[in-house]
Amino acid sequence: xxxxxxAAGGLRYPCRVIPFPATRRSVIERIRGADxxxxxxxxxxxxxxxxxxxxxxxxxxxxxxxxxxxxxxQAFFTVAFEKGxxxxxxxxxxxxxxxxxxxxxxxxxxxxxxxxxxxxxxGVDRLSLDFPGAEQALAELxxxxxxxxxxxxxxxxxxxxxxxxxxxxxxxxxxxxxTALFRVFERxxxxxxxxxxxxxxxxxxxxxxxxxxxYLHGARRRFRxxxxxxxxxxxxxxxxxxxxxxxxxxxxxxx
Amino acid sequence: xxxxxxxxxxxxRDVASRPELASDRxxxxxxxxRGGMGSVYAARDExxxxxxxxxxxxxxxxxxDLDQRLRQEARxxxxxxxxxxxxxxxxxxxxxxxxxxxxxxxxxxxxxDHAASLEHEAARLVVFERVAETVAFAHAAGIVHRDLKxxxxxxxxFGEVLVLDWGVARxxxxANRESGAGARGHDRHPDDPIxxxxxxTRMGTAGFMAPEQAHGDSSNAGPPADVYAxxxxxxxxxxxxxxxxxxxxxxxxxxxxxxxxxxRLSAIIRKCLSHAPADRYASAAExxxxxxxxxxxxxxxxxxxxxxxxxxxxxxxxxxFVWLVLAYLVMRVAFAFLR
Numbered sequence: 242x243x244x245x246x247x248a249a250g251g252l253r254y255p256c257r258v259i260p261f262p263a264t265r266r267s268v269i270e271r272i273r274g275a276d277x278x279x280x281x282x283x284x285x286x287x288x289x290x291x292x293x294x295x296x297x298x299x300x301x302x303x304x305x306x307x308x309x310x311x312x313x314x315q316a317f318f319t320v321a322f323e324k325g326x327x328x329x330x331x332x333x334x335x336x337x338x339x340x341x342x343x344x345x346x347x348x349x350x351x352x353x354x355x356x357x358x359x360x361x362x363x364g365v366d367r368l369s370l371d372f373p374g375a376e377q378a379l380a381e382l383x384x385x386x387x388x389x390x391x392x393x394x395x396x397x398x399x400x401x402x403x404x405x406x407x408x409x410x411x412x413x414x415x416x417x418x419x420t421a422l423f424r425v426f427e428r429x430x431x432x433x434x435x436x437x438x439x440x441x442x443x444x445x446x447x448x449x450x451x452x453x454x455x456y457l458h459g460a461r462r463r464f465r466x467x468x469x470x471x472x473x474x475x476x477x478x479x480x481x482x483x484x485x486x487x488x489x490x491x492x493x494x495x496x
Numbered sequence: 497x498x499x500x501x502x503x504x505x506x507x508x509r510d511v512a513s514r515p516e517l518a519s520d521r522x523x524x525x526x527x528x529x530r531g532g533m534g535s536v537y538a539a540r541d542e543x544x545x546x547x548x549x550x551x552x553x554x555x556x557x558x559x560x561d562l563d564q565r566l567r568q569e570a571r572x573x574x575x576x577x578x579x580x581x582x583x584x585x586x587x588x589x590x591x592x593x594x595x596x597x598x599x600x601x602x603x604x605x606x607x608x609d610h611a612a613s614l615e616h617e618a619a620r621l622v623v624f625e626r627v628a629e630t631v632a633f634a635h636a637a638g639i640v641h642r643d644l645k646x647x648x649x650x651x652x653x654f655g656e657v658l659v660l661d662w663g664v665a666r667x668x669x670x671a672n673r674e675s676g677a678g679a680r681g682h683d684r685h686p687d688d689p690i691x692x693x694x695x696x697t698r699m700g701t702a703g704f705m706a707p708e709q710a711h712g713d714s715s716n717a718g719p720p721a722d723v724y725a726x727x728x729x730x731x732x733x734x735x736x737x738x739x740x741x742x743x744x745x746x747x748x749x750x751x752x753x754x755x756x757x758x759x760r761l762s763a764i765i766r767k768c769l770s771h772a773p774a775d776r777y778a779s780a781a782e783x784x785x786x787x788x789x790x791x792x793x794x795x796x797x798x799x800x801x802x803x804x805x806x807x808x809x810x811x812x813x814x815x816x817f818v819w820l821v822l823a824y825l826v827m828r829v830a831f832a833f834l835r
Binding site for chain 2: 374377378381396400403404407430435451454461462464465468487490493
């Protein structure tokens with residue numbers, strides 16, 4: 242899957258290590274814009290952030306087969322783009338992800354009624370999405386509480402968001418030759434056991450304790466920036482982004 | 497694509513939310529709490545080998561209003577050395593330029609959680625008087641808290657009572673400190689923290705903030721505003737609910753609880769909750785004096801007694817003497833009969 246380049250909007254932290262990308266408009270503004278390329282990129286951001294939560298939602302809540310869920314996801318994002326579903330979003334009525342989930346529900350109902358899922362999915366350009374990977378992840382989600390669907394969808398959105406941020410962090414570290422930074426992050430924050438000490442890491446990775454501390458700080462900061470960048474592309478408005486960022490990281494952002 | 501388990505998602509969320517301290521002296525251990533202005537973390541002071549609490553502003557950027565308020569809070573706390581106020585050990589800037597300060601890590605529970613264990617009037621008044629004493633100390637130093645409420649009072653493991661969250665405190669100008677008035681003056685000390693509020697700003701918590709604060713006049717809230725909040729705190733300790741705006745509702749609510757506070761204590765609460773600042777106690781110290789008189793069984797300024805009430809109170813207060821006199825009289829009568 243190709244993800245759009247992360248761009249967090251206008252956080253005013255005077256970040257010393259990695260400068261923050263310039264402010265960008267909310268995803269709805271970009272989708273409603275006249276420039277087709279900007280619309281397409283904004284939609285790409287949305288699809289990248291929401292396809293997996295949507296797939297898991299369809300598999301667990303709607304109990305669709307893997308093939309049917311895949312077809313619906315493909316068709317939903319394509320049709321939503323073509324028919325301008327997202328442009329009808331009204332921020333005064335609901336959060337953007339709730340609106341999107343409602344659209345997905347309606348789409349599934351309509352598709353099931355018309356029994357056209359396969360036809361729709363087959364007739365459009367298919368997005369390059371890792372459905373086998375998403376299917377493997379279902380095992381852990383099987384025990385999820387589906388009574389609160391909005392919460393489930395949000396948790397899945399956050400999981401997908403963090404996964405993209407981790408992947409981007411790995412890629413940018415590799416591209417910039419800072420593999421040690423990612424290795425420290427991976428060993429300390431992504432390890433199954435959280436109890437590895439800085440001294441052990443320093444010994445294992447042939448670094449000083451001070452380097453481990455600095456690398457970990459740098460990696461966490463970059464991870465947060467990447468996650469916030471993706472989050473902004475998934476929120477309907479700047480205000481929603483501000484609230485989501487506060488809830489997610491306990492910090493105020495200034496979109 | 498990386499797959500993250502639920503545990504890993506939570507861990508990443510936790511570590512990415514932690515403040516980045518420029519020095520290695522403090523190691524963040526865990527989040528403790530989050531308020532509107534700042535978040536508090538337990539941390540380890542590597543130099544002194546002890547656990548401390550670190551408060552970080554939730555501001556979007558350095559020099560943000562929230563950041564300035566946190567700075568002000570640190571300076572207010574540093575000025576107020578009192579057993580009822582958490583001592584500040586250190587302050588500084590985060591990597592991103594925002595303020596943080598380090599304070600004693602208080603172990604205990606908030607009054608909101610602790611109140612259920614205070615069954616008797618005496619136990620409630622002990623805790624309340626410690627709060628009032630701390631606020632009186634602040635008033636004497638020219639500082640008004642402006643956000644007193646049960647969740648801003650901490651009761652420690654050994655019964656110590658601490659007043660927290662001085663983030664919206666106001667430093668009075670000197671002329672006003674001496675007069676106890678709430679109006680703005682012009683001779684603020686050069687070292688005074690900035691007020692940080694202007695006319696029309698509403699600060700405080702509904703049900704505990706004085707009417708003048710509720711009407712958006714926080715910048716003119718003086719000691720009587722804290723007196724109102726103290727009255728609301730007393731009301732809450734008896735009823736478990738925030739104080740109603742109407743004084744007749746206050747009386748009705750106090751009369752409905754069991755056991756109901758005495759008439760004199762109810763009068764003290766009502767006086768604190770008066771709508772007009774001038775009708776309340778002028779400061780927490782004045783409230784303390786009336787409470788002390790109440791506990792000694794003397795008359796209180798908040799309540800005009802009838803002759804019968806005064807006689808009843810006199811009998812209760814001097815009951816030992818009254819019993820001795822009665823016993824003496826009974827004995828005299830008995831001796832007279834025996835002769």
